[in-house]
Amino acid sequence: MSDPVVQVVGIEKSFRSGEKVIEVLRGVDLSLHPGESISIRGESGSGKTTFVHILAGLEGFDSGELCWRGKPVKGRRRASLARDRAGFLGMVFQSFYLIPEMNALDNVLMAGRMVGRLDNTARKRARELMDRVGLGERTDHLPSQLSGGEKQRVAVARALMNRPAVILADEPTGNLDEITGNRMMDLLLSICREHGASLVLVTHNKSHAKRTDREVVLKLGRFESPEAPPG
Ligand SMILES: Nc1ncnc2c1ncn2[C@@H]1O[C@H](COP(=O)(O)OP(=O)(O)OP(=O)(O)O)[C@@H](O)[C@H]1O
Ligand SMILES: [Mg+2]
Structure with a gap:
């Protein structure tokens, strides 16, 4: 089998708040x-969110190892990590993080800017992605003029902008109705097929989870296989 694009081994992480430690x-x-x-x-x-933030190199961890394309992430300089991340990872955050002053299209283009791409090809791709998430007519709207689900779709378009090798999507269908959610899953999975990208999908939706190659459940700090359905 080919080498993993992302690998973590024995990751441990606790948060401390005052006297209290949350493992x-x-x-x-x-x-x-x-x-x-x-x-x-x-x-x-x-x-789940803590875990994907760790995979993205955005959150530290107490022990274990994280590698991107076989290269350890821990201890690397912030600037070089940010550069690598922009070309390698597409991240859909649970709380979107769109830039409020920029319209939807510019938010998508922002990802291109991170890797120095702001030419007409980049603009064309950003428009195409806005079409594919069903917002082709809303490119000049500010985030404040979009619904929660629409903002989420802009966040997905932005994550796909640089044709990332790895897409980390934290509940990308959490604010979407069933039909739009299914369409979003179609889009994410077809993008993965088109580019050979890998996808880490955090979801509460079992039928969306089933559409991925592998399902895990995070429980008491470890991954478990999902319970087999009765019968
Ligand atoms: N910066 C922080 N400081 C202290 N505790 C934190 C911090 N970030 C997360 N936690 C705690 O870590 C635990 C895991 O949080 P996390 O956001 O990863 O959960 P989640 O599985 O994504 O939940 P949800 O399904 O609600 O999004 C929670 O108990 C949370 O309160
Ligand atoms: Mg979460």
């Missing part, structure tokens, strides 16, 4: 191969 991850392993999709479910507060 969130207690030894998590994951090897994500090119073109592979995986879904992560788990109760609210089980550590």
